[in-house]
Amino acid sequence: MEKIKGVNLGNWLVLEKWMSPNLYDGTTAADEYYLPRQLPKEVYEARIRTHRAEFVSERDFARMKAIGLNTVRIPVPYFIFGDREPFIGCIDELDKAFVWAEKYGLKILVDLHTTPMSQNGYDNGGISGVCKWAQLPEEVDFVLDVLEKLADRYGHRKGLLGITPLNEPVSEEIWTSMDVQKRYPPADKELAEGSAPISFEWLKGFYDKAWERIFPHLAEDKYVIFHDGFRLHAWKEYLTQEKFKGHVILDTHQYLMMAEMYGCEQSLEGYKEYIKEHFEKEIEEVNSYVPVMVGEWCTFNSYCVGMDTKGGQSALNGVDAAGAKTVSEEDKRTAYMEIAKATLAAWDKGAGYCYWTWKMLIDPANEPSWQGWDSWDLGKSIDLGWFPEHVK
């Protein structure tokens, strides 16, 4: 298997407010669930359609190819087929993306990023502070249908790398340690009642079903890519089953902002040590029994922001970088580049990576609250000399 060198098309088909705040103008919505409920139908439609047509186009794929990437991970919503009002489907956009990917020799990883009533309660899970999908059998079946339709549609496309049936199902540990409902407060407390993390046993059962619905539709060279549910070391027994051999990849998401919460020192040396001692060693170990990729990561860190972001909380969570101390451009460039190189070396011990994310519309030049946040943007990071110009 060729090493995966990829990037996420975050915020294209699954919105995240902080990445294109303009779409949320005039509303108090914090997530994609409430946006169409707060806007007149035709305004919602005009914003979404314009966003989808403009945020990503063929030229982005030309650029990805030019910098040496071979993969693009595309988060898609459960309403992709247009059968969940008030949302607007986006299968046409994904169809176009396959044509672009194939034109430029890139592979697409289709990532089901949201579910009805959410699998994690994150703002990027579609509805903040709510995590009830796994308790709703009909909605679980709905998601399985979506997955089968995606597999059927793209399973033999040259441009397909594989399908991720579920992004970031939240574990008990993360649910508690991140204090998800405090970080992403539900807009409707009643609706959020009964929210709970997703157990390992339940998740394995769902993955069994997802496998059965997806795998039969896939050509030989495609993968089912299972997110680890924030339990990187739990999958040895499950994923080494004979049926999976050669057909699965374990996906784990590793961010320095989370490492900081686990005690990583907020300095360049601290990050480099953590990357070497944790990221690299853990990936190497897990990869010894199952191919493991890092489907989300970035060079973002509190040291370069100039303040403790308390696990990557932004102005939207009340942690405003406008008051941070100034980090010189030179120090930032050095730190980001060294972190990038060390981390790429770590991921090289596994199946590869997808950076989070390709592009964002935050404007740190005009909005000091966002200073330091532009390292989430791979394209910009390369142009600023924060990341190798041609990825390895």
Added chain:
Amino acid sequence: MEKIKGVNLGNWLVLEKWMSPNLYDGTTAADEYYLPRQLPKEVYEARIRTHRAEFVSERDFARMKAIGLNTVRIPVPYFIFGDREPFIGCIDELDKAFVWAEKYGLKILVDLHTTPMSQNGYDNGGISGVCKWAQLPEEVDFVLDVLEKLADRYGHRKGLLGITPLNEPVSEEIWTSMDVQKRYPPADKELAEGSAPISFEWLKGFYDKAWERIFPHLAEDKYVIFHDGFRLHAWKEYLTQEKFKGHVILDTHQYLMMAEMYGCEQSLEGYKEYIKEHFEKEIEEVNSYVPVMVGEWCTFNSYCVGMDTKGGQSALNGVDAAGAKTVSEEDKRTAYMEIAKATLAAWDKGAGYCYWTWKMLIDPANEPSWQGWDSWDLGKSIDLGWFPEHVK
């Protein structure tokens, strides 16, 4: 004066339908004048605001800097200050662009690209097939007011290179040879009645007034940049007046698609000869008495499209590239790169250039009608290996 190495931010604040057709969905509008007249107010507003927020952002300026550009020419509409219903002003966007330009050490050329009832009748002049502005004294005064306000607002900004008071006022010769009202048919023939090109005498009179309104507001290192009105060789006497010395640049727009109409052979050798014998020699000659820049040009040509585009007419004008013969990727790469290098050498005899354009949303991979048209996109051209990666 440092050589100008720039690019146009076409289609950001002044729309061109072919560059973001999505904005025109569900309408028959061919230009920016009829768009708000065919859409419900809130839909128009949602589309325009989303477009402006997404089409260009800080990251574009980071990329321009990375590839070695030093200038960005920004076409702006006459309604930039928001005082011409039903259009929406965009001075906030231009303000932001100045912050971005200054952050990355780029200079902005503010180009007044449209006028009420138009100075050329082009689709990109705001209203197709109508050219009556110069005959409307109140509207001429309105434009002079806009120019003075722009000069007053940005005249001492570090990020300002200069101001172009009027883009492409059409000459008698071009009006006839391009058959403007046939190429860009007016939607309302009555409104178009009385349209006429702009005489050289009238234009000089307008430039006198524009100079008086702009120049007093400019810092010493800024320029008034006069478009040649498609009369590159007519300006010696006017622009060598003592008052202009060191403060003006002549702007000329030179496209191979126009050269083709003047008899340039549609082959790589034909283009190279034309570039050497016409572009380079003419720029050198004019630059001997006044600094002359090429404010618009690109590598687009009929040979690489695979068919005669009859002066750059597209599917929107009924000349559909879907039926063109296939030009191999290798031949295209060779031709575009050689044309780029030869043309850059030609412009090097003058004050510099701005490529038209930075970015487009056409989708030739999914829409064969647009094959060959992506060379208008400088960012994409660089990523495809059609243009030097670091401009000189």
